[in-house]
Amino acid sequence: MPMDGLTVGFAARELNRILQGGRVDKITQPERDAVILVIRAGSENHRLLLCASPNNARCHLTKGSFSNPLEPPALCMLMRKQLTGARVTGIRQVEGDRVIHVDLDAVNEMGDHVLRRLVLEIMGRHSNLMLLDENGRMLEAARHVSPDMSRVRQVQPGMTYLPPPSQGKLNPEDLTGEALYERLRALEPGRFSRSIADHITGLSRPAAEELAMRVLAPGDTWPEDLRTACDRLADLIHRLPDMADPRVLFNPDGTAEEVFAFPYFTRDLSAQKAYPTLSEAMEICFGSRDAKDRLNQKSASMLRTLKTHVERCEKKLAMQEEELASAERMEEYRMMGEAINANLYQLKKGMTEAVLPDWFSASGGEITVPLDIRLTPSQNAQKYFKKYQKARSARETAAVQKAKTLEELDYLEGMLLDLDKCTGESELEEIRQELVRTGYMKRVTNRRQQRQLPQSQPYRFRSADGIEILVGKNAAQNDRLTASAKPDEMWLHAKDMPGSHVIIRAEGEIPRDTLMQAAILAAWYSKGQRSSMVPIDYTRKKYVKKPSGAAPGKVIYTHHKTAYITAEEDDVRNIPVIS
Incomplete structure (x- = not known):
């Protein structure tokens, strides 16, 4: 689940408490949409990650290791010039939304103190990171947005920064029960959680369900007394900053699924692990997602290869089953040949068919045998025996081929299952090597991709x-x-x-x-x-x-x-x- 406004608020408060007054000593940009600021605060070095990834946008302190490009991107170069040595004056959430401002007191080339602001917008595929000057003018951004890309809001250096369009929701920072009641009282009773998510900025569905559960009577989906419920919800939201108790929800296989700023009783409490800070919890959760995303990118070619071969096997199997079905007539061909041989004296060349005794029938019935008018009775019998031999041979071949196809399909489905269980690069490389060994993939000749990886573990x-x-x-x-x-x-x-x-x-x-x-x-x-x-x-x-x-x-x-x-x-x- 991406960060919602509720979690962003907790993150901003935690970061402000730790980093306010700190000095920016170093800036790196490991990814196009992620920067790391090394900030000296409270006699310690802290590494602040600001990430505008479409899938995993977030902000938190990190202890992770990141590889930096040989040539720093333009945003990184400008940030180094503008922000190195600057002091963090404040980190805050904007009106309960998924937007964070990092304000810094920087010194320009003239020696004057000037405001510089980093704006991180956590908006899914529209996420972005921008550097603004004291007048709100954009100096640079992780992603440029041209008029061709968006008529509503462009992001280009030199333009004045405009915040994301308002959705007309209530700001949780100054929320009152009365204001919420006025929004909800005209609605038809439905799901209270959905209604508050639709009318309060920054609430995701899971967060709204959690807050609704805390103010409603057990089993209720809509309050009997709406005004009282709205008052209780507003009071709860204002008390949230004092309820910080970061948790990570883990899947059965041990991978992190979601991060919460406080325990969610609407989710499995036994699968939630507590962490001292939200940054630590977010690093665990988003680090796991980042790793999974990287694995998905690196495994994409293997997945395509396996699925392609599975489809081929399934088509081949269908054809082989058709061949086996058609070969089932072989006994019928043999019986017709035997019937002709047993009744040669009754048959003549030029006949189109013959009704003959069925010696193989327990009830002693008759069998109608089509005949080729160009052939003698003996030649017609031989024709049926040849068709019998051909069908028998085809059945044996198709049966062998079907067994091989089923074996290959079983192998490919096993490899797909292995790929789905993959949690690290070592495991991915072992799967790749196996596919190379069996000829489904070509051997990698790029030296950088042949680096030694530690042996994977179960x-x-x-x-x-x-x-x-x-x-x-x-x-x-x-x-x-x-x-x-x-x-x-x-x-x-x-x-x-x-x-x-x-x-x-x-x-x-x-x-x-x-x-x-x-x-x-x-x-x-x-x-x-x-x-x-x-x-x-x-x-x-x-x-x-x-x-x-x-x-x-x-x-x-x-x-x-x-x-x-x-x-x-x-x-x-x-x-x-x-x-």
Whole structure:
């Protein structure tokens, strides 16, 4: 979820408290739409990230490492000239909206103190970062917007800055219950949360649902006493600055999903982790998203390749099934040939068909056999025997080809599943190498792309009994995971479908709860993720063998039992992740 006005307000207050009075010592621009200001404040160096990314626009202090371009962009060069040595005089949110002003006291070339303002607009694909002078004139921006791009609002150096168009909503900073009541009283009763999101600046749907839940009676969607509810909501919004308690909501696989400035009771509290500052929480959440976005960009070509080959396999499979269906007539051809041979004395050349006894029918019926008038009866029989042999050969060939196609389709779907589970560049590179090995992708010759990456690691979970459970993320990991397991450790895998190898790091008797949780993970991280009653085979690792020359992740196993599992997301979320 992108930052809403509520979160922006908390971020601005936190940053102002830490950075006000600090001096700008260094400026870098790692991305086209992101700058980092190193600010010395309170005897410490702080790195302020201002990011106008369309997907992940935000502002917070960062400890992350960023690669900078060899040539600084124009915005960075101008900011260094204008802002190096400047003092932060204030950081504030503008009228409860997703806009932040960073005001700085700078010294110009004449030695005079002048106002410089950084404006960060967090507006999805319209997000932008601009540097203004003391008169509100734009000196530079991360994104230029020409009249061809927008008739409403242009962004060009030299133009006077205009704030985003007003939506006519109420400013939460000076909100009163009376003003809100006047807006809502004429509405038909509906969802209170949706109505306040439509009439108060900066409230996202999740934030509005949380605030509505706190002022409404349990189970209500619209207040019985609207005026009282509006008064309570206005009071709650004014008390929010004192409720700061940053949280990050995590997914079952341990990835960060959303950041909240305070606990959201409308979301799973057990999946929310507290952090000392909003900056730390935002770095965890948005850093995870940035990494995911980078992975998505780098995996796009692999995804296209795999989907293309899956489509080809599906078309090939349909053709092979048609061939098999047509080959089913082969027995009919043989019976017609046998019937002709058994009745040669009754037939003559020039006949168009013959009704003959059906020797293969249990009821002793008759069979109508079409004949070629140009051929003798014996030649007609041979024609049917040839058609029989051809159909039989076609069936055998099509059956072999169908088996190969199904095997290839199974492999490709497994690779798609691995790609979906990918959480790091190391895993992505292992998948790429596997696709190169099998000929689906060309080997990379660019040296920069051949840099050594650390070996990827599996998911690690802790069962209810305190036992570690490991889950492979791709075929290469599955091989390493199973090979490194001890002989008496338990191995699990979804039956007859692509999925992760799962290892329970314990020998001897496995507690039932641990076995069940491992089976849930095996079902969740398989092609049957959202299916019911997914068969999960489990056996000791000593009964799992990898055939010589088998593809990565491919094994055979014996002495197994099968559990049927329906894995719900909440079940997976309740299994603690070991970081």
